[in-house]
Amino acid sequence: MLKYVLQRVLFMFIALFLVSLFTFFLINSVPGGPFENPAIRPEVRLAMERRFHLDQPLIVQFGHFLRSIVTFDFGISLIVQPSRDITDILTERFPITIVLNLLSNFIIVPLGFFLGSLAALKRNRIPDHAVSALVVVFISVPSFVLASLMQYFLAFRLGLFPMIFSTSQNWDWDRLHSMILPILALSFGGIAFITRFLRGELIETLNSDYMLLAKTKGLRTHQAVFRHALRNSLIPIMGMLVGIFVTILSGSVVVEEIFAIPGMGRIMINALLSHDYPLIMATTVMYTFIALVARLLIDLSYSIVDPRIVIGGGRSAARS
Amino acid sequence: MKFWKKAFVIAGSALTLGLLAACGGNNDPDPTPPVVDGGEQQQGQQAEQPVAEGLVVYRRTGASIPSLAPHNHTFDPVRVALTYTQGSFFYLLYCTETNHIRWFPGFAADLPVHNDDMTVWTITLREDLAFSNGTPINAHTYEYSWRMLLNPTLASPGASAFFNVFNVVGARAYFLGLNMEDYLEITASGEPNWSPDVLPATDNPATWDDVGIEVLDDYTLRFTLATPTREIDVLQTFASMAALAAVDPEMYEAAFNADRTINTYGLELADLAQSGRWIMVDWARDQYRVFERNHDHPLAHMFTWDVIEELVVPDPGTVMQMFLAGELDVMALTSTTFPQFREDPRTVRVEGPVVWGFHINSASETNPILRDRDFRHALFYATDRVTIAHDIFQVFIPANYIASSRAWVGDLANNPVRFRDTPQGMANQGANYSFDPERALELFNLAWERNGSVPVQMELQYFEGALEQRLASEFLKEEFEGLFGADRFELVLTSMPVTASYERMQAGLHDSGWGTEGQNSWNAWATFNIWRYDQLPRLHQMNSPEFMELQTRAAQGDLVFDDDGRIDALARMEAIILDYMPWVPIYQNNTAVIYSDRVHLLLDEFLFPVGHAVHQSFIEPNVERSIVVNP
Numbered sequence: 001m002l003k004y005v006l007q008r009v010l011f012m013f014i015a016l017f018l019v020s021l022f023t024f025f026l027i028n029s030v031p032g033g034p035f036e037n038p039a040i041r042p043e044v045r046l047a048m049e050r051r052f053h054l055d056q057p058l059i060v061q062f063g064h065f066l067r068s069i070v071t072f073d074f075g076i077s078l079i080v081q082p083s084r085d086i087t088d089i090l091t092e093r094f095p096i097t098i099v100l101n102l103l104s105n106f107i108i109v110p111l112g113f114f115l116g117s118l119a120a121l122k123r124n125r126i127p128d129h130a131v132s133a134l135v136v137v138f139i140s141v142p143s144f145v146l147a148s149l150m151q152y153f154l155a156f157r158l159g160l161f162p163m164i165f166s167t168s169q170n171w172d173w174d175r176l177h178s179m180i181l182p183i184l185a186l187s188f189g190g191i192a193f194i195t196r197f198l199r200g201e202l203i204e205t206l207n208s209d210y211m212l213l214a215k216t217k218g219l220r221t222h223q224a225v226f227r228h229a230l231r232n233s234l235i236p237i238m239g240m241l242v243g244i245f246v247t248i249l250s251g252s253v254v255v256e257e258i259f260a261i262p263g264m265g266r267i268m269i270n271a272l273l274s275h276d277y278p279l280i281m282a283t284t285v286m287y288t289f290i291a292l293v294a295r296l297l298i299d300l301s302y303s304i305v306d307p308r309i310v311i312g313g314g315r316s317a318a319r320s
Numbered sequence: 321m322k323f324w325k326k327a328f329v330i331a332g333s334a335l336t337l338g339l340l341a342a343c344g345g346n347n348d349p350d351p352t353p354p355v356v357d358g359g360e361q362q363q364g365q366q367a368e369q370p371v372a373e374g375l376v377v378y379r380r381t382g383a384s385i386p387s388l389a390p391h392n393h394t395f396d397p398v399r400v401a402l403t404y405t406q407g408s409f410f411y412l413l414y415c416t417e418t419n420h421i422r423w424f425p426g427f428a429a430d431l432p433v434h435n436d437d438m439t440v441w442t443i444t445l446r447e448d449l450a451f452s453n454g455t456p457i458n459a460h461t462y463e464y465s466w467r468m469l470l471n472p473t474l475a476s477p478g479a480s481a482f483f484n485v486f487n488v489v490g491a492r493a494y495f496l497g498l499n500m501e502d503y504l505e506i507t508a509s510g511e512p513n514w515s516p517d518v519l520p521a522t523d524n525p526a527t528w529d530d531v532g533i534e535v536l537d538d539y540t541l542r543f544t545l546a547t548p549t550r551e552i553d554v555l556q557t558f559a560s561m562a563a564l565a566a567v568d569p570e571m572y573e574a575a576f577n578a579d580r581t582i583n584t585y586g587l588e589l590a591d592l593a594q595s596g597r598w599i600m601v602d603w604a605r606d607q608y609r610v611f612e613r614n615h616d617h618p619l620a621h622m623f624t625w626d627v628i629e630e631l632v633v634p635d636p637g638t639v640m641q642m643f644l645a646g647e648l649d650v651m652a653l654t655s656t657t658f659p660q661f662r663e664d665p666r667t668v669r670v671e672g673p674v675v676w677g678f679h680i681n682s683a684s685e686t687n688p689i690l691r692d693r694d695f696r697h698a699l700f701y702a703t704d705r706v707t708i709a710h711d712i713f714q715v716f717i718p719a720n721y722i723a724s725s726r727a728w729v730g731d732l733a734n735n736p737v738r739f740r741d742t743p744q745g746m747a748n749q750g751a752n753y754s755f756d757p758e759r760a761l762e763l764f765n766l767a768w769e770r771n772g773s774v775p776v777q778m779e780l781q782y783f784e785g786a787l788e789q790r791l792a793s794e795f796l797k798e799e800f801e802g803l804f805g806a807d808r809f810e811l812v813l814t815s816m817p818v819t820a821s822y823e824r825m826q827a828g829l830h831d832s833g834w835g836t837e838g839q840n841s842w843n844a845w846a847t848f849n850i851w852r853y854d855q856l857p858r859l860h861q862m863n864s865p866e867f868m869e870l871q872t873r874a875a876q877g878d879l880v881f882d883d884d885g886r887i888d889a890l891a892r893m894e895a896i897i898l899d900y901m902p903w904v905p906i907y908q909n910n911t912a913v914i915y916s917d918r919v920h921l922l923l924d925e926f927l928f929p930v931g932h933a934v935h936q937s938f939i940e941p942n943v944e945r946s947i948v949v950n951p
């Protein structure tokens with residue numbers, strides 16, 4: 001197990017390096033630079049490029065970047081928040097985005113499981129049809145459209161929620177209240193995926209022989225479902241969770257814009273538009289790192305869900 | 321000539337000394353004429369203005385600002401925040417007692433004084449100035465601030481404020497690390513190239529003593545300029561002081577890194593000393609800013625806002641909903657929202673500063689027809705400006721000229737007039753906004769035959785994400801191809817990021833591309849330098865010796881103090897550009913905003929440069945603060 005984990009961590013850093021390399025050369029191949037603003041006089045622009053090593057060959061610049069990563073110093077932002085430590089920017093922005101995404105996931109999993117189970121157990125009846133209709137809507141309608149609709153009807157028309165993210169700097173009720181609509185908007189897509197998938201998995205599982213045995217033994221339906229059927233359906237869904245998490249993480253940009261949430265999404269967009277190379281690299285590395293860690297954690301948790309799976313076990317054991 | 325010039329200078333100075341009338345921070349009982357008095361043209365339509373009893377909170381949205389470092393900003397919202405939080409020497413405001421706009425000394429004790437040839441200017445500061453943290457502000461504070469601004473190691477973008485319209489001797493040399501002799505030689509060459517690649521290296525760079533900024537005593541500053549400079553240019557330089565704002569020397573020194581190459585002054589609120597009309601008391605980046613009235617500011621009593629709450633809300637739909645729900649006091653109208661509020665009495669029009677159009681690569685090696693003047697004129701006359709301005713952009717106005725309607729000329733101190741209203745300005749504007757399809761086709765046919773009668777393909781770059789610009793481009797495509805014949809002319813549309821588009825045009829790799837050129841409303845002659853061939857970087861390829869000579873004479877030569885001569889020069893320069901046609905003007909970016917019912921504007925009509933004087937307008941004190949300030 002330890003050997004497996006170490007192997008995965010090593011692969012993780014290799015993946016990080018490759019993503020960084022690819023991203024670095026990609027962003028530098030895009031026309032334009034951080035100091036191309038026509039308002040900056042040419043002599044000033046050249047002096048600034050010299051100051052930040054942008055006049056050096058790309059491979060040298062990448063070397064500077066790698067050195068900074070190794071020392072956990074991402075450098076300073078060039079344009080988005082000039083001269084500000086990127087680490088400060090990330091520590092200021094990431095918590096809001098992470099909380100938003102984590103809370104969305106905390107809603108997605110139980111709601112998805114509930115609706116999926118309901119649909120499977122009440123197959124071809126009204127609850128199943130209602131859930132299916134909801135799933136179609138949640139999958140078809142983009143999250144930003146749902147966000148705008150909820151903002152208009154629930155916040156603007158009915159006044160039940162604030163229209164934008166609270167200005168309170170504390171994690172209090174005002175802040176949480178203002179996060180409800182964006183969290184819901186980000187959750188619907190994931191709920192729909194899990195619901196639909198779980199419904200299919202459960203229906204197949206419910207018709208299996210061991211479920212018949214469970215009922216024969218005297219277990220009630222909900223006992224059989226929750227003790228046996230659901231657990232067997234978890235493995236493929238856990239693999240989906242990583243994708244859902246990463247999708248929400250990257251897809252929260254528009255929702256953050258609608259609700260004026262000062263999260264990572266806007267920083268990333270501004271960094272890309274202004275060619276703020278250090279900030280682009282830092283955010284790319286962070287997002288990639290988070291996705292890879294999430295993947296690793298999910299993989300490691302398979303053996304908890306299904307004891308038959310042995311992580312890094314012998315030849316006869318099922319491998320993840 | 322010299323005698324009349326002196327007489328003019330003396331008379332003009334006497335008149336401009338009439339700033340010390342009632343209405344402002346001074347108590348001179350002698351009601352001398354206001355500085356800017358254009359009769360009906362300049363007088364505002366002043367509304368009844370009661371006095372607010374209670375806290376006046378003004379709520380609006382604004383763009384996110386990255387920092388409040390005065391020396392490093394290149395972003396307009398930062399400049400606005402700095403003009404609020406940093407004191408300026410002079411302010412151009414609406415005087416409600418005399419019903420005119422006028423210059424008021426702010427941090428300056430009086431108007432600037434000058435020598436005979438207007439190359440040496442002296443400004444005296446008030447003696448009671450201080451930052452909000454208690455640190456005194458005096459002449460030494462400003463000298464230190466500007467020395468840091470011009471520091472060659474720090475390479476501050478704001479440094480050019482001292483070698484532009486207000487051209488201080490030695491400032492550019494000091495900033496570039498040039499030897500003074502080399503600097504003077506380059507300046508005298510007539511076609512200076514300041515690109516660091518070609519500048520001579522030296523072991524003896526200019527020192528601070530070579531820069532024409534002197535501290536005469538604790539409260540007096542003297543500037544030695546390279547060329548005679550009009551008072552309006554001096555006043556303008558030290559009004560809305562953003563890059564030129566004073567910094568707290570102790571805080572600034574503490575904000576340096578070890579090798580003094582980076583300074584973080586102003587990056588955080590705690591690292592900024594403030595002295596402006598308002599003090600920023602809370603700032604959550606990308607979220608909000610809160611300002612409170614600075615009661616110690618010399619002109620604090622002239623402004624009606626006690627608290628300003630600015631929210632960063634990027635989504636226009638959200639902004640509109642907040643405005644309609646009464647959570648905001650002002651909303652900018654776009655092409656999408658303007659039709660809905662066009663007839664609303666709370667909607668007011670704001671005159672835009674610049675003209676937009678598309679540049680044409682008149683020196684193209686790959687598309688020879690672009691070099692044909694008749695072809696470029698064909699595009700000019702084939703452009704339906706009214707449809708683009710009114711139907712696509714909604715709020716803009718059609719423009720078939722170069723200098724916008726905000727270019728002021730004439731006796732700028734006492735009787736400025738719009739250049740566009742002068743006979744010379746009007747002579748450059750064709751009828752029907754120069755939309756003449758018949759003439760366009762005729763010119764195209766001439767160019768077509770001259771260039772081998774082969775199908776023409778021209779690329780037009782437009783900005784990525786700019787919806788209206790794309791629609792306008794598609795409209796132009798349809799119109800041009802329909803008029804010239806789709807078998808003879810094709811307009812290929814290409815979208816690209818703004819900076820990439822400008823970079824491509826600067827490199828001369830384009831066929832045509834949308835763009836604008838900045839304009840100084842009080843000194844259009846200076847900003848016409850962008851049309852010089854020797855001005856780098858440039859987006860055009862027009863090389864006109866006559867133009868460059870006129871521009872030099874009008875901006876810094878013998879025409880500087882010749883009001884009529886300058887009007888003629890501006891008209892002639894504009895005519896040269898329109899004749900060569902390196903750029904097809906299409907619209908002027910007038911905008912519209914709508915105010916909430918709480919806001920009772922001081923001026924019913926837009927009056928440049930104070931607009932509707934919203935800072936001085938009565939706002940009902942009937943809302944509470946919505947943002948809890950974090951200590």
